[in-house]
Amino acid sequence: xxxxLALELVRVTELAALAAAPWMGRGDKNSADGAATEAxxxxxxxxxxxxxxxxxxxxxxxxxxxxxxxxxxSTQGPAVDVAVDPLEGTEIVARGLNNAMSVLAxxxxxxLLHAPDMYMEKLAVGPALAGKLSLLDxxxxxxxxxALALSKPISELTVTIxxxxxxxxxxxxxxxxxxxxxxxxxGDVAGAMAPAFPEAGIDLYVGSGGAPEGVLAAAALxxxxxxxxxxxxPEDEAQRERCVAMGIADPRELLTMDAxxxxxxxxxxxxxxxxxxxxxxxxxxxxxxxxxxxxxMRAKTRTIRYIRSLHYLPNKPLVQKR
Numbered sequence: 644x645x646x647x648l649a650l651e652l653v654r655v656t657e658l659a660a661l662a663a664a665p666w667m668g669r670g671d672k673n674s675a676d677g678a679a680t681e682a683x684x685x686x687x688x689x690x691x692x693x694x695x696x697x698x699x700x701x702x703x704x705x706x707x708x709x710x711x712x713x714x715x716x717s718t719q720g721p722a723v724d725v726a727v728d729p730l731e732g733t734e735i736v737a738r739g740l741n742n743a744m745s746v747l748a749x750x751x752x753x754x755l756l757h758a759p760d761m762y763m764e765k766l767a768v769g770p771a772l773a774g775k776l777s778l779l780d781x782x783x784x785x786x787x788x789x790a791l792a793l794s795k796p797i798s799e800l801t802v803t804i805x806x807x808x809x810x811x812x813x814x815x816x817x818x819x820x821x822x823x824x825x826x827x828x829x830g831d832v833a834g835a836m837a838p839a840f841p842e843a844g845i846d847l848y849v850g851s852g853g854a855p856e857g858v859l860a861a862a863a864l865x866x867x868x869x870x871x872x873x874x875x876x877p878e879d880e881a882q883r884e885r886c887v888a889m890g891i892a893d894p895r896e897l898l899t900m901d902a903x904x905x906x907x908x909x910x911x912x913x914x915x916x917x918x919x920x921x922x923x924x925x926x927x928x929x930x931x932x933x934x935x936x937x938x939x940m941r942a943k944t945r946t947i948r949y950i951r952s953l954h955y956l957p958n959k960p961l962v963q964k965r
Contacts, residue, residue, distance in 0.1 A: 645721075646941065649910050651690045652749060653939040653950055656914035659683040659729045659745035660935055661954060661962040663916050664925035668739030675736045679729035679745055679916075682961045684709055691720035697755050698726030698748075698855045711757070724755040726859050732830045735917060742830040742919040747912055748862035754905035755862075756898070757889045758854040762876040763898075765857055767835035767848035770868035778872040778897060782813060782849065786820045789847060797821045803834050804850040813850060833919055835860035839869035843920035851876060861903040863911045866940030866947065873898040908943040931956045 662682035666675035687694065694716040699709045709715070709727050716723075725747065730736060732743035748755070766778040766785065775792045776785050790797045798821045804810055806826035817824055825845065827834050831852035837843040848871075857873045864871050875894045877883040886894035914937040915922030923936040937950045956962055 646944070648690070648692070648720075648749070649912070649939045649941055649948070652747060652910060652912045653914070653937050655683055655686045655690060656745040656747055656912045657935050657937060657952060657954070658686045658959065658961060660914040660916045660925055661933060661956075661959060663730045663736055663743070663745065664933070665962075667736050667917060667924075670737050672733035672737035676730045676733045680709055683727060683729040683745065683747070684715070685961055687715040688717060690716050692716035692725075692749065693718055693720060693722045694725040694749065695723075695752070696727060697724045697757050698728075698858050722752040723749045724752055725749055726755055726855070726862065728832065728856065728859060730916065731832045731856070731859075732916070735829045738828075739917070740828055741917050741924075742827070742833045743916040743924070744830075744833055744913045744919065744922065745916060746832055746859055746863075748859055748904075748909055750862070750904060750909045751907050754907050754909075756858050756903045758858045758903070759875070759882065759885045759889050759891075761854055761878065761882050761885075762851045763854035763857045764851045764874045764876055765835060765848065765860075765871060766873075767838055767860060767864060767871040768846070768869055769838040769840075772838070772846070773868060773870040776847075778874060782816050783820055785847070785849075786817070786822055793846065798823075800846045801825060801844055802847045802849060803827055803837060803845050804848070805829070805831065805834065805852055807850070810850050817849075830919075831856040832859050832863070832913075835871055836863045836867070836869075837920055839864055839867035840921040845920075857898075858903050859911075861900050862909045862942075863913070863940065865900055865904055865909055865942045866911050866945065868945065870900060871903070872900075873903065908941065910939070910941050912939040913937060928953070
């Protein structure tokens with residue numbers, strides 16, 4: 644993939660974020676998601692790729708999708724796999740909370756896992772813990788290994804996890820170890836990325852979330868030098884059969900980074916919609932302008948670019964202030 648593609652892709656997440664931002668705090672997550680999806684789809688038309696969506700919006704959200712198998716891009720340029728979440732954190736935007744983003748990842752064709760839309764058990768860490776922990780270990784063992792590797796007491800570790808009833812036992816076990824816990828209302832991709840950003844103050848991300856979001860997080864963490872491990876959680880025979888149909892012979896096998904995103908190049912782009920630990924949200928300015936903050940990264944070079952952009956909204960017909 645050409646390095647110039649990274650800057651083309653950030654324009655895609657920027658427009659999706661600008662389209663979703665007017666719905667912040669309005670309690671209508673589907674309209675916010677629909678606006679972001681349509682903006683992302685239209686902006687993809689300007690990008691010089693022959694892309695196929697292999698990770699689209701989760702069906703769990705019952706919201707508009709960039710559907711799996713959809714062709715995106717200008718039809719000129721390299722053939723690539725595309726993973727997208729135009730609005731990562733639909734409920735966050737609807738409620739006016741922090742850490743909503745627009746995200747995408749692109750890799751050479753055939754490289755990204757076609758993750759089925761179901762839950763995935765996850766363990767995500769930053770560079771200091773990459774290669775040193777295992778999702779297969781009990782959580783107490785994981786915490787002890789992390790504290791030893793980071794040379795600090797368990798009481799100074801911070802673990803983040805989605806605030807869900809399914810995590811009640813895991814949260815109880817974590818509290819018994821003495822770690823600090825940060826509960827997230829939503830934001831699965833941002834949560835998994837957080838340990839790779841020192842300013843976030845997070846050491847581990849654990850628990851279960853969407854499998855498609857796991858692949859997006861894997862793309863980001865590869866660029867950042869971090870690591871995520873996953874294991875699918877099919878809930879019935881139909882979901883197990885779906886895994887097999889998508890090429891995953893053993894749905895409960897441990898999925899490494901290479902299994903999720905391959906060992907080649909990956910480009911990841913994210914633009915903040917609402918403020919978060921490592922990206923600011925869309926900010927409206929005088930004279931019909933808006934500011935966005937984005938990060939775009941490439942695994943091959945491990946280059947991380949933070950981009951602050953000022954947009955003149957009348958020149959963006961897909962963005963409407965509500």
